[in-house]
Amino acid sequence: MKQFMTSSLLFCLVIIAAMYEKGNSQVWNYRNGEPDGPEKWYVKYPHCGGVMQSPIDIVSSQAIYSPALTSLNFSDYLMSKGDNFTLSNRGGRMVQLVYSGTPIYLLGGGLPTAYKLVQLHFHWGANQYLGSEHYMDGKSFPMEVHLVHRQVQLANFSVAQELPYGLAVVGFFFQMSERNNTKYDQLLKYFHNIVKPDTATEVESFQLTDLLPANLDSMDYYRYFGSLTTPPCYESVIWTVSTSYIPISESQINLFRNLQNENLNNFVNGYRPIQDSNHRIVTTTLQDYPSSASLTHIQLHFLLICVFIVALYIY
Ligand SMILES: [Zn+2]
Numbered sequence: 001m002k003q004f005m006t007s008s009l010l011f012c013l014v015i016i017a018a019m020y021e022k023g024n025s026q027v028w029n030y031r032n033g034e035p036d037g038p039e040k041w042y043v044k045y046p047h048c049g050g051v052m053q054s055p056i057d058i059v060s061s062q063a064i065y066s067p068a069l070t071s072l073n074f075s076d077y078l079m080s081k082g083d084n085f086t087l088s089n090r091g092g093r094m095v096q097l098v099y100s101g102t103p104i105y106l107l108g109g110g111l112p113t114a115y116k117l118v119q120l121h122f123h124w125g126a127n128q129y130l131g132s133e134h135y136m137d138g139k140s141f142p143m144e145v146h147l148v149h150r151q152v153q154l155a156n157f158s159v160a161q162e163l164p165y166g167l168a169v170v171g172f173f174f175q176m177s178e179r180n181n182t183k184y185d186q187l188l189k190y191f192h193n194i195v196k197p198d199t200a201t202e203v204e205s206f207q208l209t210d211l212l213p214a215n216l217d218s219m220d221y222y223r224y225f226g227s228l229t230t231p232p233c234y235e236s237v238i239w240t241v242s243t244s245y246i247p248i249s250e251s252q253i254n255l256f257r258n259l260q261n262e263n264l265n266n267f268v269n270g271y272r273p274i275q276d277s278n279h280r281i282v283t284t285t286l287q288d289y290p291s292s293a294s295l296t297h298i299q300l301h302f303l304l305i306c307v308f309i310v311a312l313y314i315y
Contacts, residue, residue, distance in 0.1 A: 028231045029093065029262075030270050038272050041231050048233035053275035054226030055133035058241060058282055063222055066283035072109035072170070072240065074216045077117075077208045080104060085203040087190050092197035092261030093270060094230070096121040097187070101205065106149050106168060109240060110223065115149035115168040118157050120211070122146075123229075124256045126268040128176050133229050133271045134241050136173070142253060143174035144271070145211065145246065146229075161228060166236040170221075172212060177247035183210040184252055191255045197262050213244035220244070224282040229272045243286070 027044060031037045042049030083101020090096055097120050104117040124143040125131025132144035147170040150160035160166035186206045193201035213219060220243045227235040261267040 026091075026231070030272070032273070041233065045231035045233055047227070047235065048231055050227065050233065050235050051276075051278045052226055052235040052280060053233060054229050054237060054239060055135070055272060055274055056224065056226065056277045056280070056282075057135035057138060057274050058222050058224075060137055060222075060284075060286070063282045063284040063286070065285070065287045066110070066223070068110045069221070069223055069283060069285045070108050070110055071217050072111075072219070072221070073107040074209060074212070076104040076106070077212070077216075080208040081205050083205050085205050086200055087187070087194055087203045088200035089194040089197055089259055089267070092259070092263070092267050094121050095194070095256065095259065097203070099208075103152075104208070105152065106147075106170070109221075111168055111238060112165055114152045116152045117208075118148045118150055120145055120147045120208075122256060123271040124174075124253060124268065125271065126257065126266075128250075128253075130269065131271060132173055133274075134171055134173075135274050136241075141173035141245075142176055143248060143256070145172050145174070146170070147172075161234050161236055163236055165225075165238055166234075167228075168238045168240065170240045170242065172242045172244065172246050174248045174253075175245040176253075177249050179247075180249045180252055181247045184248065187211065188252060188255050191259065195259055197260055197264075197267075211246070213242065213246055215244055220285045222282050222284045224277075224280055226275075226280075 028036050028038075028041055032039060034040075036044075079102060080099065083099070086098045086100070088096050088098070099117055099119060106115045106117065122143060122145050123131060123133050125140075128142040130140050130142070132141035133146075134144065149168045149170075150157050151163075151166055151168075154160040154163065154166060187203065190201050190203050193199065209216065222239075222241045222243070224239050225235075226237050226239050227233045228237060257266055257268050259267040261270075
């Protein structure tokens with residue numbers, strides 16, 4: 001009996017030690033210059049030092065038009081009313097809205113298969129000049145929302161996040177607005193419940209499309225292959241970055257900034273700095289930007305005209 005007790009106790013201690021280890025394994029923050037800051041994530045999370053990391057600066061003039069990028073189908077997002085949402089301040093590092101109702105599938109958009117919505121979360125800054133993760137032509141935005149989906153046929157998020165194309169994340173930039181975006185009130189009215197880190201609250205459900213731009217079915221976007229923007233930074237994400245913005249007012253974004261981080265300070269600047277694109281190809285639904293091939297074509301025409309003028313001058 002004594003031997004049984006001793007071995008049971010030892011077993012419990014091993015489990016507790018393993019849980020403690022796991023609980024403390026997520027050691028990272030967004031503060032540049034600190035040992036656990038973004039430049040050092042790769043030390044504990046080697047994938048963060050990979051060559052297909054996110055976010056990136058999207059250079060519109062280098063993006064290549066692709067007819068394969070059809071409209072994204074967000075129609076399932078209309079069905080979220082009546083289902084369950086949980087809003088949480090996760091360790092003072094992320095504000096996340098987890099969805100657990102009737103499955104919502106993201107379809108179309110040149111995605112290889114259907115992707116199921118898991119959660120959406122936000123990245124924001126201390127002022128209106130920073131906060132987004134992705135940049136557009138060298139410019140950042142005050143906030144960015146990420147809709148995180150996993151491949152529907154994979155067992156769960158943990159499995160999907162480690163496999164190439166396992167996740168599809170759609171990002172939208174925010175733009176400062178003089179007026180409140182009143183559709184956000186149905187989410188922001190719960191923020192007083194999640195001021196402290198590691199707090200959560202149930203949210204009365206609403207149509208998730210209310211949080212997104214109006215023209216979802218016809219929106220233009222950029223597409224590239226990258227990674228999770230938080231450790232462990234797995235390179236498993238098909239990124240879609242929309243060109244349609246979400247308006248938000250200063251007083252509304254201040255509700256995000258007034259949340260607390262793990263040190264009980266204002267939780268701001270929760271974004272990863274941009275990563276080297278390493279010559280990754282970014283495709284787009286936009287046809288306006290001349291590709292490098294057509295630029296060469298224009299340059300050739302210009303050269304021919306110059307030769308013609310010089311020839312006229314000589315003869
Ligand atoms: Zn994110």
